[in-house]
Amino acid sequence: MTDISVIGLGSMGSALAKTLLDNGYSVTVWNRSIEKSQSLRTAGAVVAESAESAVAASPATITCIKSHEQTLDLLHSLSDSLSGKTIIELSSGGAAEAEKLAQLLAQNNASWLLGIINAYPTAIGKDETVLTVVGAAEVWQAWHKVITTLGGNSRHVGTDASMLAALFAALFTTRQGFMFGMIYGGLVCKKAGIPLDVFAEQIPVSLGVLPSYHQYFADTVPSANFDNPPASMATYAAALDDALSTFKATGAPAELPQLFSDLAHQGIDAGLEDKALTALVELLSKK
Numbered sequence: 001m002t003d004i005s006v007i008g009l010g011s012m013g014s015a016l017a018k019t020l021l022d023n024g025y026s027v028t029v030w031n032r033s034i035e036k037s038q039s040l041r042t043a044g045a046v047v048a049e050s051a052e053s054a055v056a057a058s059p060a061t062i063t064c065i066k067s068h069e070q071t072l073d074l075l076h077s078l079s080d081s082l083s084g085k086t087i088i089e090l091s092s093g094g095a096a097e098a099e100k101l102a103q104l105l106a107q108n109n110a111s112w113l114l115g116i117i118n119a120y121p122t123a124i125g126k127d128e129t130v131l132t133v134v135g136a137a138e139v140w141q142a143w144h145k146v147i148t149t150l151g152g153n154s155r156h157v158g159t160d161a162s163m164l165a166a167l168f169a170a171l172f173t174t175r176q177g178f179m180f181g182m183i184y185g186g187l188v189c190k191k192a193g194i195p196l197d198v199f200a201e202q203i204p205v206s207l208g209v210l211p212s213y214h215q216y217f218a219d220t221v222p223s224a225n226f227d228n229p230p231a232s233m234a235t236y237a238a239a240l241d242d243a244l245s246t247f248k249a250t251g252a253p254a255e256l257p258q259l260f261s262d263l264a265h266q267g268i269d270a271g272l273e274d275k276a277l278t279a280l281v282e283l284l285s286k287k
């Protein structure tokens with residue numbers, strides 16, 4: 001027996017297995033194509049001959065393959081060997097598949113945790129890295145040391161399998177808001193003849209403001225108290241309109257600033273001009 005097994009040795013699964021080995025865990029690994037196991041064998045892992053024997057080799061198995069759908073297919077074929085085991089599914093996936101996965105494991109007398117890895121493989125094993133995990137509290141208790149070995153700042157946030165997909169969508173959209181903001185920022189600079197290296201150098205100015213945006217959100221949305229904000233919906237709408245008119249004047253594609261302006265104006269039309277911009281969460285969720 002080993003301490004833990006890892007199924008799926010792509011970029012992420014390999015980083016997970018290597019980090020566990022580096023931290024003194026005994027590890028069994030399995031990958032659909034055997035070549036990816038070789039470097040881990042050299043690093044001290046036991047290479048299983050099948051996914052079934054990998055699950056049998058340890059009390060808990062981390063699965064990190066393409067998505068929940070592939071994990072479901074794989075676990076369906078192993079159902080006889082799942083009893084009494086814990087599966088820690090770290091592949092990405094949707095809410096419906098997460099529910100099916102939890103059901104399949106419960107039907108087979110197996111425990112489970114599902115996690116989102118909020119990092120690239122190079123950040124696995126670092127103190128600041130976060131895996132966001134759901135599952136029964138007692139299963140988290142039993143396996144949290146493994147999870148925090150992979151990401152030192154990891155959190156258990158609930159027990160419902162499907163909540164992770166919504167949380168992933170929320171966090172990913174938050175990050176992509178910044179990514180697409182930079183892309184559209186690049187468009188307006190290009191049209192205005194501003195060298196893109198000048199824009200790229202200035203982006204850290206915006207990064208410096210992000211903590212106060214986070215605070216603005218945290219101070220308002222969880223409590224649903226949108227009164228007396230440091231910047232009101234009307235202030236944001238005016239600035240967004242200025243940005244939109246600059247996009248239009250330069251001939252840059254303006255879908256993103258148009259969306260931002262339209263959303264702020266929906267808030268104003270609903271009488272929320274003195275409230276925080278984040279009151280849009282309440283307003284739009286009623287649609």
Ligand SMILES: NC(=O)c1ccc[n+]([C@@H]2O[C@H](COP(=O)([O-])OP(=O)(O)OC[C@H]3O[C@@H](n4cnc5c(N)ncnc54)[C@H](OP(=O)(O)O)[C@@H]3O)[C@@H](O)[C@H]2O)c1
Nearest residue numbers: 008009010011012013032033065066070091092117120121
């Ligand atoms: N890379 C990242 O930065 C990152 C960050 C956060 C989360 N993730 C998540 O981690 C998971 C793995 O990502 P990755 O970057 O490691 O992907 P990857 O490098 O493309 O590796 C995918 C792995 O999944 C295996 N696989 C695919 N389909 C399979 C199936 N039907 N049955 C068995 N094994 C199968 C592949 O096996 P073969 O070698 O045989 O093809 C390979 O080992 C994904 O869900 C991804 O969203 C990745």
